Amino acid sequence: MPEQALQVAFEIKTACDEISRRLLRWHWERKPGAHSLDALLEHIAARKQESPDYYDRMPDLTGKTSWQQLDTTLCMRVLLDPETDAARPLDLLGNTAHPFAARHACNAIRTARNEAAHAAVAADGAQAALLFNEAIEALEEGYAGTAFKENELAQYYREAEDYLSRCSEGKPLKVRQSSPQNAQQGKAAARTKPRNPQTVRSTKSTAGRQSTSARSRSTGIKQSRSTAARSKKQQTGGESRVALGIILAALVLGLIARAISMGLV
Structure with missing residues (x-):
């Protein structure tokens, strides 16, 4: 010494x-x-x-x-x-x-x-x-x-x-760690230290964009499904009206034929 x-x-x-x-x-x-x-x-x-x-x-x-x-x-x-x-x-x-x-x-x-x-x-x-x-x-x-x-x-x-x-x-003096336990506590504190604010903001911004994109995709899917459902409903309604028209025409023709057979026409 x-x-x-x-x-x-x-x-x-x-x-x-x-x-x-x-x-x-x-x-x-x-x-x-x-x-x-x-x-x-x-x-x-x-x-x-x-x-x-x-x-x-x-x-x-x-x-x-x-x-x-x-x-x-x-x-x-x-x-x-x-x-x-x-x-x-x-x-x-x-x-x-x-x-x-x-x-x-x-x-x-x-x-x-x-x-x-x-x-x-x-x-x-x-x-x-x-x-x-x-x-x-x-x-x-x-x-x-x-x-x-x-x-x-x-x-x-x-x-x-x-x-x-x-x-x-x-030379500048530094206080040394008093024990290995303190050193471990210091390392643990360093590991749990908050990240750089800029990094945090960047991460949040990226997460926000990803969330917005996900919501947009979800909305688009819902809209597509809704449009398909309406189209299917409209198609089904059109088919029903055609069938009803055919039935009515057949009924009218049947009535005319019966009237002829009875000598009413």
Whole structure:
């Protein structure tokens, strides 16, 4: 991994740890009850007993005597704790003005920090820079004017731009797919993407012409059938009148012959 990308990843990890400590302390000092670091460590110890699965693989808390010794893993574990099995839930994020935005920001910071901490190649450093930039945007949405002042967020934005610039080396950066499943979803979305409007209009126009032609053919067939039926009817009527005339003529001739035989004529 190039030295530049390695340094960027390290700086992003450090910045995320700093932000995480700031967020946890801000929330912790606004909850009811004690606000000391010792009270926080006692809370974590109690939650580890109540929810061992959630607090599994936690950093060792032995010897922690200052907020500066806390990292993102520990801070976000506390902030994002669902507390479904807690005896005394704190709901730190739920007590804010914008709980959803706060949770989104915490998740974004944690994601960027994890990417930076596990960076192994240059692309990982670039990805961490992109995620950090997105995390600062989420941080602004959730905590602007509360946990962070505008000038502090502006400083983080400048750092994010610097990380992106150092990782890109003049080339545009792209966020890579986070998983094969996302890639498949992207392909599926591409397959279901609407066709070009011009193509759609052309298809509709062709279909319309075909429909009109079909209707014309159908109408012509119906008209032909109707004409044939009328002709047949007229022909049948003519034949009937001829037959009737012959019968009447025969009847008249029969009457004349009978009159002659009777001497009436």
